[in-house]
Amino acid sequence: MASFDLDLFVIGGGSAGVRAARMAAQRGARVALAEAADLGGTCVNVGCIPKKLYSYAAHFADDFRDAAGFGWHVGETRFDWDVLKANRAAEIQRLNGVYQNLLVSAGVRILTGWATLCDAHTVQVSTATGEERFTAKHILVATGGRPSVPQFPGSEFVLTSDSMFDLEPFPKRLLVVGGGYIACEFASIFNGLGARVTQLYRGEQVLRGFDDDVRQHVAQEMRKQGVDLRTKLDVASIEKADGALLVKLIDGSTVEAGTVLYATGRVPNVAGLGLEAVGVAQGKDGAVKVDDAYRSSVASVYAAGDVIARVQLTPVALGEAMVIVDHLFGEGRRTLGYEFIPxxxxxxxxxxxxxxxxxxxxxxxxxxxxxxxxxxxxxxxxxxxxxxxxxxxxxxxxxxxxxxxxxxxxxxxxxxxxxxxxxxxxxxxxxxxxxxxxxxxxxxxxxxxxxxxxx
CATH class of the missing domain: 3.30.390.30 (FAD/NAD-linked reductase, C-terminal dimerisation domain)
Structure with a gap:
């Protein structure tokens, strides 16, 4: 029988990776986890958590206005972008520490660096101090997703959602391109914080895949709130002009903006992992193909979370991780149904x-x-x-x-x-x-x- 350094090597310290590593270690498995960035992944660092905090911040503008009808006389208000950024950063740093403590207390070895598959049971990690190789009976790929921006003239001037939380200065004129939930959320948030927001979507209506009544209603409400939402439009090119960005649209019109956010989709984060060399089958945009137990085409390699591109939600990634842990180190009875996910x-x-x-x-x-x-x-x-x-x-x-x-x-x-x-x-x-x-x-x-x- 082959002897391995570890029972489980996890690549990626986001929702799925941390959950799988911690739960496997608590069941007695020898586990290591490699993450090149901050622990917590997209959700904690540049997704769900900071986005919800900024959404709360944006709602106060409405609260101040609404208070008058209830007899409250609210004086002059002023929004301080730098205070919000600093407080958010402190909270995210606290959560990074929480994730680290959870892993360490469970007995997981944390490696800060880039992990690459060498073969079906070997991972090489590039750290600040050099290269390390580990063998593992099982490998879990949980590297999440990344924003995707199409190439067009001037695409080098746009930002993605990852960069929106620490903008300097505050974007007084923001153009959001996209009609999915990330685009709509950032349009609402920055509109509430005081930016002049224009949102473009090339389709008939925003939020494709949601109920049609919901799509129509939320578009109507966003416009009432002040978002200049324009459908059936897309960007042709962007150029710098007089300290701003001049955005030319496909209908020949132009929009001037200080910041352009492209939120047109996310793709699995698979570049540089060595999946192809090992023979891991991949689908659209590189998504790892897995079976009901989240096993890839290579029997020892598993994958979960956004990297498999099934349902890209944090609670789903956590559920997938628990199925894998139960399959490898438990009774193997746990399953995850994808119907009726709120x-x-x-x-x-x-x-x-x-x-x-x-x-x-x-x-x-x-x-x-x-x-x-x-x-x-x-x-x-x-x-x-x-x-x-x-x-x-x-x-x-x-x-x-x-x-x-x-x-x-x-x-x-x-x-x-x-x-x-x-x-x-x-x-x-x-x-x-x-x-x-x-x-x-x-x-x-x-x-x-x-x-x-x-x-």
Whole structure:
């Protein structure tokens, strides 16, 4: 029997990598983890956490305005970009330390450097002090994803989402290119913080893949908030002019901006890992192909998280990591289902969604019933804000099961998380109808919608 230095070598210290390494070590496995950047990956450093903190910051502008309708006299306000950046950086540094302590306390050896596969059981790590080689019975590739920017004249002038948290100075005129959740979130955030934001998307409507009513509603609300959202447009070229960026569009018009953010997609972070040389099969954009146990075409090599490009969400990466650990060092019974995964988009207002869109449900189930409600939230009856909330249920007519639940409104993610449990358990519309609502809340609308929308 072959003898290895380690039971598991993890490449990548993001959500999937840290979870797998820690849990495997806690089960007695000999584990090492290599990460070239800060621990925590995209989510902790340049994704979910800092993005949500900046979203909170942006909401205060609305809060100050809304307070007047409730009798509060708010004096002059001033936003300090440098204070926000410093406080965010301190919190992220604290979280980096938390991740390191979790790994060390579990017994994981942490290597700071770039790891490359040499063969099916060997990894070489390039560190500040030189090269080290390790053999491992199992190798997990959990290197996440990276932003992708198309090549066009002037593309060297654009930034990606990774660079948005430490911009200097604050971008007073921001052009956001893209229509996915990252583009929409940053457009909302910087609009709320005081930037003049233009957003371009080449498609008919933003947030492709979300329910059509959600897409239309959030686009309408973002425009009401002040985002200059333009669809069916794209960038032709960018050039520097008088200290600014002159962006020429495909229709011949121009937009002047201080900063251009390209948020047109992310691809698996696989360059320089040695996957091809070892024979690991890859799909679109280099995504590692895996089976139900997350094993690649090379039996000893596994992959999880954004690098396999299934569902690019942190909780999904954590779930995939737990399946791998159970498969390698447990009973092998754990699985992860990809249906009814809830998600939130931190636009202003927020989106929360779980299950099928109306179009997907009609294709899968045939006859469906749709329940939809749009209203002004109680808070805004006094605030003077024109923001409106959308709630929608999609029901399989044959089984009465609620198969889609969608919300655009304040704290949508918090609301939808609870309903996701019920939907995962197979709750029917009759169960929703028999549930007593909490009054007065927006969430109660999900259990009081009685009349379906006429097709």
């Amino acid at each position: 998600t939130a988009v931190f636009t202003h207002p927020n989106i929360g969604t779980v299950g099928f869109t109306e179009a997907q449900a009609r294709e899968k189930f045939g006859e469906v019933k749709v329940f939809r409600s749009e209203f002004k939230p109680l808070m805004h009856t006094l605030s003077g804000s024109g923001e409106r909330t959308l709630m929608k249920l999609v029901v399989d007519a044959k089984s009465d099961r609620v198969v889609g639940l969608h919300m655009v409104g304040a704290d949508a993610g918090e609301v939808v998380q609870g309903f996701a449990v019920a939907m995962k358990a197979g709750a029917t519309k009759a169960v929703f109808d028999s549930t007593v609502g909490i009054h007065p809340t927006a969430a109660e609308e999900f259990v009081t919608m009685r009349e379906p929308v006429v097709a």
